[in-house]
Amino acid sequence: MSVLRADGLTVAYEHFTLSPVDLALDAGTFLAVTGPSGAGKTTLLWALAGAVPLSDGYVSVDGRTLADRSAAARAGVVVVPQGNALVTSLTAHENVLVPVLSAAVPPPEAADRTIAALERVGLEDVGRQLPEELSGGQQQRVAVARVLAARGAVVLADEPTSDLDAGNREQVIAALRAEADRGAVVVMATHDPVAAERTDGELALHEGRSRWERALGPPPSGGGAHWEP
Numbered sequence: 357m358s359v360l361r362a363d364g365l366t367v368a369y370e371h372f373t374l375s376p377v378d379l380a381l382d383a384g385t386f387l388a389v390t391g392p393s394g395a396g397k398t399t400l401l402w403a404l405a406g407a408v409p410l411s412d413g414y415v416s417v418d419g420r421t422l423a424d425r426s427a428a429a430r431a432g433v434v435v436v437p438q439g440n441a442l443v444t445s446l447t448a449h450e451n452v453l454v455p456v457l458s459a460a461v462p463p464p465e466a467a468d469r470t471i472a473a474l475e476r477v478g479l480e481d482v483g484r485q486l487p488e489e490l491s492g493g494q495q496q497r498v499a500v501a502r503v504l505a506a507r508g509a510v511v512l513a514d515e516p517t518s519d520l521d522a523g524n525r526e527q528v529i530a531a532l533r534a535e536a537d538r539g540a541v542v543v544m545a546t547h548d549p550v551a552a553e554r555t556d557g558e559l560a561l562h563e564g565r566s567r568w569e570r571a572l573g574p575p576p577s578g579g580g581a582h583w584e585p
């Protein structure tokens with residue numbers, strides 16, 4: 357069971373600063389990060405993923421500081437990126453399967469995980485199709501399936517429902533909730549108030565500053581996920 361922490365996480369681009377963010381998210385937490393376009397949601401997610409250099413502070417998983425994206429990947433931090441980043445020459449099935457195989461999961465288990473992940477997002481019938489043969493929403497769900505099959509300790513999803521109708525949005529939210537129930541920490545950036553409502557708490561960003569729109573509730577056992585201002 358993993359804990360994701362951000363301590364004084366600060367990012368300074370030339371024309372934008374993400375002011376210090378402090379988070380301590382226990383396994384099983386499903387957090388929404390909201391805010392208008394340009395507020396810093398993607399910057400925060402990629403900083404949590406070890407992919408953006410911090411100007412101050414640090415990110416850790418289970419007490420191990422994430423020095424870079426490779427360290428974060430080794431710690432089980434997986435990302436559904438905005439734009440999906442599917443490999444255009446691979447089928448939907450292969451887009452999900454290949455990362456699992458490259459994580460040294462035995463091929464039979466990797467195949468089982470791939471089929472199960474595609475089923476969880478309602479795409480069991482399109483596995484043989486290339487991304488260009490899929491709708492935008494289907495491509496988005498393949499990107500979600502790719503992360504489900506990876507079974508990460510920390511799942512960071514950047515606008516994973518932006519191209520989805522209401523039914524598919526609910527399916528993806530349910531799949532992310534199931535990831536949290538499995539024991540992952542799930543952080544979802546979203547513009548969608550309905551999607552944000554389905555989470556355990558909402559951290560709102562505005563021009564790089566964060567505040568709790570809805571604080572994380574105490575887990576049933578007490579203690580647990582909390583925010584440290």
Ligand SMILES: Nc1ncnc2c1ncn2[C@@H]1O[C@H](COP(=O)(O)OP(=O)(O)OP(=O)(O)O)[C@@H](O)[C@H]1O
Binds near residue numbers: 370371
């Ligand atoms: N690599 C970068 N270098 C410099 N500035 C950047 C970089 N990436 C993002 N920014 C700037 O940081 C600010 C926040 O961008 P970010 O993508 O994090 O916002 P966002 O809330 O995710 O927006 P959206 O909802 O439109 O995706 C923007 O002003 C953007 O121009």
